Amino acid sequence: MARPVVGIIGNSYLMNDQYPTHAGGTMNSDAVSNVSDCLPLLIPADPRYVAVEELLEVCDGFLLTGGRPNVHPEEYGEPATEAHGEFDRARDAITLPLVRACADRGQPFFGICRGFQEVNVALGGTLYPEIRDLPGRQNHRMPPDGSLEEKFALRHVVTLTEGGVFHRVLGAAEVMTNTLHGQGIKTLGENVVIDGHAPDGTPEAIYVKDAPGFTLSVQWHPEWDAANDPVSRPLFQAFGRAVYAWAERNEAARLQRMA
Template sequence: MSAPDEQSRDNRRPLIGISAYREVAAWGVWRQDAAVLPYAYVEQVARAGGVPLLIPPVDSPDLAGVAAACVAPLHALLLAGGPDIDPQHYAAQRQLATVEVRPQRDAWELALLDAALDRDIPVLGICRGAQLLNIARGGTLHQHLPEEIGHESHRPAPAEFGPVEITLERDALPGSLLGGRISVPCYHHQAIHELGRGLAVTARALDGTVEAVELAGRAFVVGVQWHPEQDTDRRLFDALIAAARVGVTEEECV
């Protein structure tokens, strides 16, 4: 490929769907249901060269069909962090530590993920998104990580990200991008337990907690337990956008 062709591809701005929250929010004189998302996700995708499109949860008797129609124009899907996933999705009893579940969001994001995998577009799952990827492949979660590892370093205090040292497989994603050992910002009290079909663990915290997984046979289907949108290192987002550009024509991008 010639240099001008490479430059043209680099300038393409693929459409990146980002799963959003449905929460009660306040702005101005209003307090009501809203579709919301921490703006760091939007900034990271835009800075990496993608066009961020927020996808709030919806209800429909044809959830799979609506999700497929929503995913159809996208070039990649980003599953954002958020509250605990209902344990019914991995055939477990809900423990007291599992709180603030969002059944509507669970069902919607699982449908979005199914549609994205059917289309074979890149997927990046962040924190809850990584857990959702594991559940969609038949895996399970630890419902309260401190009971397993004996400390709360992965979520040290409300609204406080904890720096966690992790080791990564250098010949797999995301270690091939980030190196063999880094510190990452974490905020989670749950984590992957039994691994889902086709997934490989590609990073762990020093305490053994699974911090990244990759789906075999796909160019870019990755889940990370930490919050890269809170970091100054944009390499993971750059790689997502680069993967989204592959095979995309100029007419399909903004």
């Protein structure tokens, strides 16, 4: 059969400070295509162009990518402040109901950075606007200078729940990750389980308890060097297996209806 389709959530940008675009990092497409072995499809995350119902039919799974804009705090009942940074309300309008629908249906999604935060907010959780301002927390933001290799370099340990979902997928109770985020989980959404923490207590790995499908999400960026990194590779491989399983079940159901 043809490779199943993974919808990669795009972000809105102004090219050359003038031309509006929807874009996605090539490392996301590379990880989906070459590690998950799925067909990457970039989604313009804007309800003017796509509907959640359409996406659920066209795609077999979803990669909820990182991005500079943050989830608008009104989505979790708080006023916007300067500390919350930039927003993308159009993306909020697509991804938040998409997460809820996928969690209910068992359709696989893999959340990364902003995507990790979207999962928590979609299920009723809240976020801190700036982790580094909290007592005892370290600065998790991307280094302002240096090459991409330096910015995406491994920077801290994530300790996983012994015997938990991530431990089983990764085969280790501690893993090294990069860190390029400013916000983080404040209160948990319904059925959201923290399965890994940074040394300062910041939640770094979550899943949705009792959801029938793949719902793993991470606060770091596993798309960087995903084919070679010993943490990223098994995550994208597990996601790919879940997407294939969903696509095969859908195809079997379609053939049964035609019989």
